[in-house]
Amino acid sequence: MDLVKPMIEHVVYPLMERRRGNRIRPYLRELLASETLPPDELETLQRRRLEALLDVCAREVPAYRSLGAEGARPLSRFADIPPLTRAALRADPDAFLAASARPETLIPGTSGSTTEDAPARFYLDRRTVEHYEAARWRGLSWWGVTPGSRSVMVWGAPVEWERSKQAAYRRREKWLKNRVMIPAHDLSKAALPGHIALLDRYRPEYLYGYASALYALAELMRQTGLRPKRPPRIVLSTSEMLFDFQRTLISEVFGCPVVNEYGAKDAGILAYECPEGRMHITCENALLEVLNPRTLQPLPPGETGVLAVTDLHNVSMPRLRYLLGDMASLPAGHCGCGRTLPLLGALEGRLVDILVARDGRMVHGNILVRLSRAHGAVERFQIVQHTPELATLRLVPAEGARAGDTDAFVREARALLPGTRVAVELVSDIPPSASGKRRYAIREFDLPGAPQ
Numbered sequence: 001m002d003l004v005k006p007m008i009e010h011v012v013y014p015l016m017e018r019r020r021g022n023r024i025r026p027y028l029r030e031l032l033a034s035e036t037l038p039p040d041e042l043e044t045l046q047r048r049r050l051e052a053l054l055d056v057c058a059r060e061v062p063a064y065r066s067l068g069a070e071g072a073r074p075l076s077r078f079a080d081i082p083p084l085t086r087a088a089l090r091a092d093p094d095a096f097l098a099a100s101a102r103p104e105t106l107i108p109g110t111s112g113s114t115t116e117d118a119p120a121r122f123y124l125d126r127r128t129v130e131h132y133e134a135a136r137w138r139g140l141s142w143w144g145v146t147p148g149s150r151s152v153m154v155w156g157a158p159v160e161w162e163r164s165k166q167a168a169y170r171r172r173e174k175w176l177k178n179r180v181m182i183p184a185h186d187l188s189k190a191a192l193p194g195h196i197a198l199l200d201r202y203r204p205e206y207l208y209g210y211a212s213a214l215y216a217l218a219e220l221m222r223q224t225g226l227r228p229k230r231p232p233r234i235v236l237s238t239s240e241m242l243f244d245f246q247r248t249l250i251s252e253v254f255g256c257p258v259v260n261e262y263g264a265k266d267a268g269i270l271a272y273e274c275p276e277g278r279m280h281i282t283c284e285n286a287l288l289e290v291l292n293p294r295t296l297q298p299l300p301p302g303e304t305g306v307l308a309v310t311d312l313h314n315v316s317m318p319r320l321r322y323l324l325g326d327m328a329s330l331p332a333g334h335c336g337c338g339r340t341l342p343l344l345g346a347l348e349g350r351l352v353d354i355l356v357a358r359d360g361r362m363v364h365g366n367i368l369v370r371l372s373r374a375h376g377a378v379e380r381f382q383i384v385q386h387t388p389e390l391a392t393l394r395l396v397p398a399e400g401a402r403a404g405d406t407d408a409f410v411r412e413a414r415a416l417l418p419g420t421r422v423a424v425e426l427v428s429d430i431p432p433s434a435s436g437k438r439r440y441a442i443r444e445f446d447l448p449g450a451p452q
Contacts, residue, residue: 002203004178005148012176013147023127024147027134034284035138035339042340046283049312051075056315060098064320083296083308083321086111090120093317097123101316111266122266125316132268135282136261139272142337143234143259145206151179152202154187154209154217156437179204184213184432192220199228207254211237212438215246218253231255238263240437241349241366245373262347264324267309271344280341281330286311288344289321290330293351293362293447296323304329306351325351327364353441355385358419365441371412377405382430383413383422384442391422394430 016022034042054075058068064081067074089096097103107129110119137147153173173179180202182195195217207214214237221227235254237247238261247258262279263269270286271279281288289298290305299305307328308321329345353365365383372378380396393413395406406426414422432438 002150002178004175005146005150008148008176008178009146022130024130024133024137027131028137028141031134031138031282031284032141035280035341037340039334039340039342042283042342046287046312047075049284050078050287050310053310053312053315053318054078054320056098057318057320060100061096061318063092063095064318078320079298081320083291083323084319085323086120086325089122089319089322093121096317096319098316098318101125106316109265111264120266122319123317124266124314128268128311128314128316131285131313132263135269135272135285136263138282139259139261139269139280140206140236142272142274143206143257145233148178149205149233150202151177151206151208152199152204153179153181154184154207154213155181156184156210156432179208182209182217184210184216184437187213187216187220189220189224192217192224192226196221196226196228200230203230205233207232207235208238209236210437211240211242211246212432214250214258218246218250221253222249227253234259236261241347243366243369262326262344264309264326266319267311267322267324270309274335274337274339276335276337278335278337279344279347280335280339281344283342285313288330290328291323293327293354299329301330301332302345304345304348323351327351327354349441351447352443353439354447355383355391355417355441355443356388356447357417358388362447363416367416368413369440372409375406375409377401378409380430381409382440382442384444385417385420386444388445389420391417391420392425393422394425394427396427396430 013022013025017025034045037045051074054067057064058074067077067081101123103123106123106125109122109124111122140146170181173181180198182198214235231254234256235250235258237258242258242260251258260273260279261269262271268285269282270288271281273279287310289308290303291297291308292299293306304327307324307326309324310320310322311318327348327350331343331345333343334340335343349364349366355363355365357363368381368383372381377398378395379398382394383391384394385391393410395410397406410424430438
């Protein structure tokens with residue numbers, strides 16, 4: 001019997017509310033009540049929160065003081081605000097701090113440290129983080145998961161910490177969040193029996209992790225035939241694009257649905273997949289826009305571009321129209337599940353994963369992922385485009401592949417980048433980053449013609 005779950009839900013959360021003013025559960029109740037509002041009421045709620053945020057920006061945030069110039073209403077100037085790049089935030093983060101904010105009371109963070117560039121520093125206030133957590137629990141509630149539900153994370157363990165700090169971290173995770181961890185950097189056949197034993201002993205209601213790490217774990221289980229005795233309720237994929245082939249294998253091996261979560265540590269939980277298979281945007285917390293990746297102008301509904309987010313609750317360090325670097329669309333219409341929340345179209349990966357042909361045509365690296373699935377001789381790959389003229393394609397041949405078996409994949413990969421010399425390297429492994437994430441495509445230069 002799981003005694004930690006009722007302790008968290010009936011003791012820990014009420015204590016946090018009484019002693020620290022924690023409002024995750026009240027915010028969760030608000031989100032559950034608003035998810036079926038008529039669309040025009042949701043739009044009104046979002047517009048009012050945006051207007052209140054812009055008023056704060058015009059009064060208190062140096063980077064946005066011009067919003068209040070000449071007595072203009074800030075809301076009328078929102079569309080003219082230049083989208084905020086990570087480089088601009090990194091260059092002068094203090095310009096985005098509100099005058100009334102006290103950094104020593106805020107929650108610091110960095111974004112971009114595991115992607116293509118140096119990290120940008122930002123701050124969140126507790127109220128904003130609590131809204132993020134409420135959004136996560138709303139999405140999980142659609143699948144019968146509650147804040148105290150047992151979970152196992154397949155995650156990048158904080159290996160840089162000393163042992164005492166790691167032990168304290170694990171204790172907090174287990175007793176305050178009811179979850180334990182399988183390190184994403186330790187997914188091997190040798191380690192698999194221990195991971196299965198953990199799953200059997202802990203019996204999680206759900207697994208949570210990077211798509212590539214969950215897929216690697218599922219692939220090991222498929223190869224060895226080892227399975228946990230009891231399937232979880234769901235497997236939750238986050239932080240990376242979830243490909244169809246990954247979803248299929250993970251679902252088959254674990255015997256449960258695979259659910260997609262979309263968010264960012266500097267923007268919160270932005271969308272969640274419902275049982276109908278559609279991604280619902282947390283429009284009460286954030287305004288999402290889709291922009292042309294070259295011009296950064298808004299695109300019509302249904303077209304794919306780069307996402308910009310405006311966090312509607314972070315008045316301590318507002319970032320208006322902040323470019324997340326992810327590619328997606330905003331389709332029209334509503335879901336058959338009965339929730340009226342707007343929809344997020346299929347995520348297409350990150351802007352930095354876009355490769356550029358010599359003629360300027362953009363080719364998303366995800367195309368190569370799909371190509372590799374059609375060629376059984378390729379177990380893993382990574383393409384690094386150094387310049388429009390030069391790229392390196394690293395290949396891990398599948399077990400049993402013979403010389404020349406990967407040639408068809410190489411030819412098709414090269415055909416996607418005419419005029420670019422693609423050098424091929426056969427390697428034994430392409431390890432994930434320290435965080436546990438895997439990158440299939442890397443562009444080492446700026447997108448030509450795009451604002452930086």
